[in-house]
Amino acid sequence: MKRFFLMLFIAFAVTCFSACGKESDEKDEPGLLLGFSQIGSESAWRIGNTQDIEDAAEKSGINLMFENANQKQENQIAAIRKFIAYKVDVIAFSPIVEDGWDNVLEEAKDAGIPVILVDRDISTDKKGLTTCLIGADFYHEGYMAGEYLIRKVDGLGLEYVNIVEITGTVNSTPMRQRQAGFMDAISGDTRMTVLESIDGDFLKSRGAENMRYLLQTYGDTIDVFFSHNDEMTLGAIPEIEKAGFVPGKDMIIISIDGGQEAIDVLKQGKINCIVECTPKLGKLLMETALKLKNGESVMDTIHPEEQVFSDEMDTSQIAPRGY
Numbered sequence: 001m002k003r004f005f006l007m008l009f010i011a012f013a014v015t016c017f018s019a020c021g022k023e024s025d026e027k028d029e030p031g032l033l034l035g036f037s038q039i040g041s042e043s044a045w046r047i048g049n050t051q052d053i054e055d056a057a058e059k060s061g062i063n064l065m066f067e068n069a070n071q072k073q074e075n076q077i078a079a080i081r082k083f084i085a086y087k088v089d090v091i092a093f094s095p096i097v098e099d100g101w102d103n104v105l106e107e108a109k110d111a112g113i114p115v116i117l118v119d120r121d122i123s124t125d126k127k128g129l130t131t132c133l134i135g136a137d138f139y140h141e142g143y144m145a146g147e148y149l150i151r152k153v154d155g156l157g158l159e160y161v162n163i164v165e166i167t168g169t170v171n172s173t174p175m176r177q178r179q180a181g182f183m184d185a186i187s188g189d190t191r192m193t194v195l196e197s198i199d200g201d202f203l204k205s206r207g208a209e210n211m212r213y214l215l216q217t218y219g220d221t222i223d224v225f226f227s228h229n230d231e232m233t234l235g236a237i238p239e240i241e242k243a244g245f246v247p248g249k250d251m252i253i254i255s256i257d258g259g260q261e262a263i264d265v266l267k268q269g270k271i272n273c274i275v276e277c278t279p280k281l282g283k284l285l286m287e288t289a290l291k292l293k294n295g296e297s298v299m300d301t302i303h304p305e306e307q308v309f310s311d312e313m314d315t316s317q318i319a320p321r322g323y
């Protein structure tokens with residue numbers, strides 16, 4: 001009988017230890033660690049993008065190491081090196097400009113850490129530095145802006161229009177491609193003249209400053225204002241009003257992003273068209289990071305769905321934007 005109880009105790013002890021072993025293994029099995037370098041907080045779009053990525057990481061149980069570069073490329077490069085040192089599973093970042101990433105991305109490649117581009121692209125001759133780009137088709141955004149302008153000019157029966165453009169950060173993907181798409185869309189239309197294109201760096205303050213300069217230079221000859229993002233548009237509109245012009249009437253205003261503040265101004269008739277550029281890339285990013293960690297293949301480029309909001313529709317029906 002004693003032997004029976006001894007065997008029972010041994011069996012019980014073995015079970016406990018193996019279960020503890022499993023529990024401690026499970027505790028030791030960490031979730032995916034994702035390092036993300038964000039450009040900064042320059043716009044409602046960027047702030048919405050950050051929030052969406054943080055929410056998506058929490059929902060998917062992914063550990064997010066987040067670094068805000070405060071609009072400096074050198075801070076993004078330092079963040080990527082930090083992620084390499086921490087041996088994260090996946091690196092993701094939104095490159096503030098397209099050039100200057102080869103060295104640090106070679107280091108990530110040598111460390112065997114896959115890199116996902118979020119929002120913006122890089123320019124490189126080297127192969128295999130990144131696995132995937134998750135972001136808008138900026139060329140198509142610019143092209144849709146140009147197509148809207150052609151429809152608007154047709155509808156107003158205008159024989160010619162003078163255009164001013166305030167661009168986003170020079171050498172950034174959205175700046176390059178939005179400008180290319182817009183200019184390609186209007187290039188065959190002899191009614192269109194671009195008076196000047198000026199860098200606003202996606203900043204509200206620069207939108208105001210540049211519009212002051214353009215109004216002082218071209219005055220009431222400006223018929224159209226094409227802006228690469230809502231922040232600059234919202235900075236420019238008070239300057240247009242101070243100069244005695246009615247935005248959306250005396251000047252056709254076309255913007256890009258589609259944040260709530262700008263949509264509300266569209267509803268007031270002070271902006272004529274906003275091409276959507278969704279900041280909600282978090283879910284796509286987490287899905288892609290998990291696929292890479294599991295050794296699954298991913299698409300080279302993932303473009304989210306986007307639409308155009310304009311005075312051609314009943315703008316009162318536009319749903320809350322969430323950013």
Ligand code: GZL
Pocket residue numbers: 042043044045046119120136174202228229230231256257277
């Ligand atoms: C576009 C994004 C741009 C936004 C701006 O995807 O990179 O940067 O249009 C933001 O508002 O600053």
